[in-house]
Amino acid sequence: MSNLDVCYLERALVFLKKYQWIFNFRNTDVLTKDVLANLPKDWAEYFNGINVDNLHGLVKGNLEDSAPLDFKYLIDEINELNCKQTCETVESVESVSYKCTGLTQKKVHEITLLAPVINEICQETKCDLIVDIGSGFGHLPHMLFEKYHYPVLALEVSNKLIQTALENQTKLKPASKGHVIFKEVFVNKSSAGCIEELVEENFGPDKKICLTGLHACADLSVEVLKLFSRISKASALVIMPCCYHRMNTDFKNFPASSLGKKLFDKYQAYGFTGEAFLRLACQQTSGTFIRMSKEEHEKHAQQCMHRAVLQLVAEMENCTLRRLKRKSGKSNALDIDVGFQDYLNNLETTHQLVGRDPNKRIKVTDETFRRKMYEKWTEHKNECWQVEVLMGLQAAIQGICENVVLLDRVEFLKEKGIRCYNRKITNDCISPRCWALIAMKSFPS
Numbered sequence: 376m377s378n379l380d381v382c383y384l385e386r387a388l389v390f391l392k393k394y395q396w397i398f399n400f401r402n403t404d405v406l407t408k409d410v411l412a413n414l415p416k417d418w419a420e421y422f423n424g425i426n427v428d429n430l431h432g433l434v435k436g437n438l439e440d441s442a443p444l445d446f447k448y449l450i451d452e453i454n455e456l457n458c459k460q461t462c463e464t465v466e467s468v469e470s471v472s473y474k475c476t477g478l479t480q481k482k483v484h485e486i487t488l489l490a491p492v493i494n495e496i497c498q499e500t501k502c503d504l505i506v507d508i509g510s511g512f513g514h515l516p517h518m519l520f521e522k523y524h525y526p527v528l529a530l531e532v533s534n535k536l537i538q539t540a541l542e543n544q545t546k547l548k549p550a551s552k553g554h555v556i557f558k559e560v561f562v563n564k565s566s567a568g569c570i571e572e573l574v575e576e577n578f579g580p581d582k583k584i585c586l587t588g589l590h591a592c593a594d595l596s597v598e599v600l601k602l603f604s605r606i607s608k609a610s611a612l613v614i615m616p617c618c619y620h621r622m623n624t625d626f627k628n629f630p631a632s633s634l635g636k637k638l639f640d641k642y643q644a645y646g647f648t649g650e651a652f653l654r655l656a657c658q659q660t661s662g663t664f665i666r667m668s669k670e671e672h673e674k675h676a677q678q679c680m681h682r683a684v685l686q687l688v689a690e691m692e693n694c695t696l697r698r699l700k701r702k703s704g705k706s707n708a709l710d711i712d713v714g715f716q717d718y719l720n721n722l723e724t725t726h727q728l729v730g731r732d733p734n735k736r737i738k739v740t741d742e743t744f745r746r747k748m749y750e751k752w753t754e755h756k757n758e759c760w761q762v763e764v765l766m767g768l769q770a771a772i773q774g775i776c777e778n779v780v781l782l783d784r785v786e787f788l789k790e791k792g793i794r795c796y797n798r799k800i801t802n803d804c805i806s807p808r809c810w811a812l813i814a815m816k817s818f819p820s
Contacts, residue, residue: 380782381634383456387779388642390452395647397768398655398776402679406687406751411761417443422764427672430764431665434771456775478514484805485589485615486515492800492811493587493613494523500611500815502585504578506530506570508562508599508614509588513540516555517548526578530560530570564601571606585611590808593621597628600784603814604791612814615800619780620654629653632786648779655769656776660803664770676763677711681718683762684751685726692737692744694728711759715752719745781810788814 391398396413405411414422421443429439436454438447493505503525507516510529519525531537537559544551556577560569574582586609591599596616603612622628626645630636639645667675689696708714722739730737737744781797788795795814803809 380786384635384638384779384782385642387456387775388638388644390456390775391652391772391779392642392644392647394449394772397765397772399647399649399651401651402766403682403686405679405762405765406683406755407690410765411758414761415443415445418446419761421446422761425764427669430672430767433764434661434665434767436771450771453771453775456778457771481806482514485801486518488800489587489589489613489615489811490515490518490522492798492813493519493585494525496611496613496813496815497523497525497585500583500585502583502611504528504574504582505585505587506574506609507587507589509591509595510540510557511536512543513548513555513557515587515589517544517551520551520555521548527555528570528573528577529555529557530562531557532559532561534559562595562602563598564605566602567605570602571608574608582608584609585613587612588614590615590617592616592618594623594628596812597622597631597784597787600631600787600812600814604788604793610816613811615808615811616781616784617657617808619657619777620650622653629780630783632783632790634786634790635783652776653780655773656780657808658769658773659807660773660809661770662804663807664767666804672763673759674714675766676759677714677756678718679762679766680752680755680759681715684748684755685722687751688744688747689728691747692728693731693735694737695731697727697729699725699727711756712752715756719748777810781812784812 396410400408400410411419421441424441425433425439432438433450436450436457438450442450496502497505504527505516505519505525506528507519508530510516510531513529516527516529519527529540531540537557540557544555544557548555556573558573560566560573562570574584584606586599586603586606588596588599591614596614599612599614603609619629626639629648630639639648686696708717726739728737728739728744739745785795785797793814793816795812797810798813799809800811801809
């Protein structure tokens with residue numbers, strides 16, 4: 376890692392330690408942790424007075440003259456950390472066309488932009504076989520074969536996905552049989568021998584391998600970095616990590632590098648780089664936040680407060696919450712109190728209370744519980760906009776958090792003598808995890 380990157384990591388950790396109150400909590404705990412109490416009085420007044428355009432300007436690093444002076448200092452620090460170039464700037468090649476029924480716009484966007492980059496890196500390193508980790512239904516492997524004629528070993532842990540991929544191959548991609556081989560494998564750092572055997576068994580010896588992975592979730596991306604360093608015939612790596620917050624929170628794989636561990640010890644970073652930090656690092660980017668309309672921001676602010684009130688009252692009742700479905704019912708009501716009433720009416724289908732006292736049973740429909748919900752909503756509903764501005768601050772520092780994660784992974788491979796850099800592949804407003812980690816053991820002659 377360059378001295379510039381080391382300096383960036385240090386400065387980022389100092390900044391994040393100083394301002395951890397902005398992000399070091401679950402957003403549903405904004406009331407239970409009394410997060411807004413951290414706002415200086417003049418900041419709170421300023422937050423209440425800004426409109427959506429001001430909020431978007433804040434996230435982009437532009438403030439009005441009326442902003443409190445120390446708040447301007449905060450934004451200046453964010454601007455400086457956001458503008459530092461921490462990744463090699465390489466323009467991605469144009470996407471290639473690919474038609475397949477059943478694919479979302481996001482998935483098409485991702486594979487059509489990633490495939491030509493993989494081809495480019497394979498050409499640079501003279502790789503003649505691709506091993507795709509987490510191949511899913513096989514769309515990326517099929518594109519790499521059809522467009523660039525690479526044989527692909529497609530590895531997937533899910534037997535169900537493998538069976539579907541094989542059925543699709545028979546029906547839709549019969550020409551790829553014998554060239555795109557699907558295998559059920561649980562991939563981790565210890566899989567080097569297994570993968571090398573599969574390569575030789577299906578494609579013969581003396582293959583030069585490029586490891587790839589789209590949406591290498593949670594710990595998988597770090598496990599693949601370790602794996603890459605262990606496979607002797609792997610010359611290149613192109614992997615797009617995601618879901619940082621799903622990593623084991625024992626700090627086994629984050630930080631991954633020796634330098635990262637040293638800096639984390641120096642700045643006591645383990646206390647503010649846990650799940651909340653990692654969740655922010657893989658949230659929507661600031662570009663998505665500033666594209667929200669006034670109405671969308673208002674709805675989002677109210678929904679955040681609805682959930683915060685529920686969390687607060689549940690804890691008051693000595694209960695934990697169990698979510699019954701991924702998304703809660705949303706109200707189209709213009710009146711915020713009617714919107715809260717709609718949220719309350721939907722609770723029975725969206726959340727369940729689990730009492731810590733087994734002898735005390737409480738339901739979200741109990742009159743006492745609903746009354747307390749009303750009371751806390753009435754008490755805090757005027758703070759909705761402050762919460763939304765706080766979410767804007769989180770959006771402003773999201774990129775800094777992700778930089779820390781990505782640079783640590785770059786350093787992990789560089790410490791092993793492997794050239795490595797991050798490269799932006801996709802439009803972050805379509806696919807937020809837009810970075811690919813690219814590594815090469817051999818350099819072009």
